[in-house]
Amino acid sequence: MRLLNHDSILAGKERSTLYRSTPRTRQNAADRAASIAEAARALLTESGFASATVKSVAARAGCSPGLLYTYFPDRAALLRGAFAHAAGHELAAVTRALEEAETVAEAASGLVSTFISRALAGARLADALLFEALPADVETERLSFRTSYAAAIAARLQAGVDAGEIPEQDTGLTARALSGALSGCLQEPIHDSGRSEFSEAEAAALIADMTVFTHRAIGVSP
Amino acid sequence: MRLLNHDSILAGKERSTLYRSTPRTRQNAADRAASIAEAARALLTESGFASATVKSVAARAGCSPGLLYTYFPDRAALLRGAFAHAAGHELAAVTRALEEAETVAEAASGLVSTFISRALAGARLADALLFEALPADVETERLSFRTSYAAAIAARLQAGVDAGEIPEQDTGLTARALSGALSGCLQEPIHDSGRSEFSEAEAAALIADMTVFTHRAIGVSP
Amino acid sequence: MRLLNHDSILAGKERSTLYRSTPRTRQNAADRAASIAEAARALLTESGFASATVKSVAARAGCSPGLLYTYFPDRAALLRGAFAHAAGHELAAVTRALEEAETVAEAASGLVSTFISRALAGARLADALLFEALPADVETERLSFRTSYAAAIAARLQAGVDAGEIPEQDTGLTARALSGALSGCLQEPIHDSGRSEFSEAEAAALIADMTVFTHRAIGVSP
Amino acid sequence: MRLLNHDSILAGKERSTLYRSTPRTRQNAADRAASIAEAARALLTESGFASATVKSVAARAGCSPGLLYTYFPDRAALLRGAFAHAAGHELAAVTRALEEAETVAEAASGLVSTFISRALAGARLADALLFEALPADVETERLSFRTSYAAAIAARLQAGVDAGEIPEQDTGLTARALSGALSGCLQEPIHDSGRSEFSEAEAAALIADMTVFTHRAIGVSP
DNA sequence: CATGAATGAGGTTTCATTCAT
């Protein structure tokens, strides 16, 4: 499966440096970059993008604002990096769930339960990833991740179609619709309600209903 | 059916500055407010929210920046008003399509074809309403409209359930998922592709596929 | 006794008018001007100068902002007028007390008790007149009234000197000092404490102490 | 003697922007803050508060407008700081004069001569500190300094009372009245006359007369 | 006389980014 290379964002800019690039140097640099991205991610998760100013990210990462520009070309790249860092975990979990399933029906179940249960378990992060206002420069990253989700889903659906498990369809379209549907069904509990804790029962009910929706939508025979 | 009262947003602020409220006065005021909201909407549609500064909106509306504050309490309210102005039309069209249909299957078809055909016909506006980054103050309005869409859809679905046309289900959840699915299926053509013109054939194909998706998802028997 | 002509401020600007100036016209005009000044005074008393915008004064006076400029050349004149309107009453009361007294000692007592008791009785107004920040254009009026107070006091003191009741002194200087002292002794109760109600006992104590201060300061033999 | 801590105003805001606080860093920061406050003070003295815009203060201090906000949280704090910077010197001089005197009579003389001679020597500054219109945000600082003057005077008077040098009295009240009297006696020469140069003889005469006033007022036996 | 919508200058404030050290 081919994904958009979100990781490239984390690479930041080409670092012109006076120092020869030794393994030690590179390791330190990677550590720094990671600790900065991690600091940004933590701020996002805790209080949203508005609080993630360059200064506050630097403070959180324990370094100066200036140093940050050694690792990221500008603020947008930093925030995209932080977004990708967090969203990448989610995408990986969903991708794993899709790949582990034997049938397309199981894959759909796995997709729904993985997506929803992780979102409810980390509601604050999910809110940031799915619903919060983003700077225009970062919104592109969100849309790019939606595309990646759709691609992962489409690939699995296509395998299902090829295996005759589900009807012929534009699997790309179905996948984009499903990706949107999963997001749409979470707005009320995660964003509107303002809650951040959810019981197992709530999660189970939501997952059950959305699984039915998804199975029907892709044409799994009951 | 009860919708969130988005129109109230257009009312702007309490106009304590108007000393006496004559019909003539009110009409002029309403005209001005509408022309300002329209200018903002045009700017959004053409070049996104970032370009909609108070100054540029005023210039576009042919008045001074200060006058905006007679009709809107602050910039966020102005932009919310512009968003609501545009989004309200779309919501009304969709609501009409839902209400005119006799069966729930027809309602679903109407929903899908109305939503998609209007979006493809006004792709730039649809992009602004559905995908572009919004200031945090305005994003709330987008989410509020999503809720209104879901409410309109849920009401029609529930009627279908009550009439025995579709299976028992949490119609609120199904509606939110569908609302998200419709949005999700448009990202690629409307936002990612960068195109703003679409052929009838393209629209028809998309509508056809999404209608199948929707009918399956809500459980309309084939 | 000659006072600065504070009333001239109330005259506002020369009113060029298309109408012949009949007695009726003049009366109406005077009424309007007075009602506007009164509205401004009321706003000052209730909520200070910051709240006395041209618009709010007009609203309070039941007329349009534009009309206000028929009677006052600009906002500063309006506020000076309102200040003079209120301060003039106080000055008149003090002047009366000074003039009614037979001896300079009684005059001093009358000055102190009139000034303080009126200030405590109308603490909100006194705060505005004595302590609140004023626009630079209006502050001149406050200083001008201080001069008028000093002039009234000086005249009475000079009579006392001439009558041999108190020692030779620069009565102008003594008067200015006393005027400042009266203001100074009220800052704590009227402004700092934030209170607006004072018991008779409090007033009596303050008056008693300040009377002693004043008698000593001007040299009334005990 | 406990004074209100006006110096805290100069501290500006919590400088959370300074990452590590080294002695070198602190000294530089203090220098900058002082140079900005000094620029503001100079502007006030020369042309009043209205001219002390953030931009002009920055220009005078030789830095950018934005930098001011590193040292002061907002414009009002900056102006309060500048006011306190200047007023603090005056208060310190007066306090010193009060403390150096052996008897309460000498203290009163020292108070009067210090206050008046310094005011006449720096008439433009004195005008700004005592009489000029101030923004509401800064006027609070002026009133706070009046309170501090009164406190310093009251403490010395109370010592005089305790030593039996002057009669029993509410020394707090007497002090507030004296503080007001000193201010009141300077309005004519410093503000109304528009002059900024005064001869030794003028100063001596004013001081002599006010010393008599003050001695009488507090009850020093002749 | 009276209205009140319209003007528009100008101030404060934020924060991503740079660069001398």
Add this chain to the structure above:
DNA sequence: AATGAATGAAACCTCATTCAT
């Protein structure tokens, strides 16, 4: 490699004043 003080462009918003009606 690291610092963090300094920059400076923009944006929002207020409100005294005017003028067409």
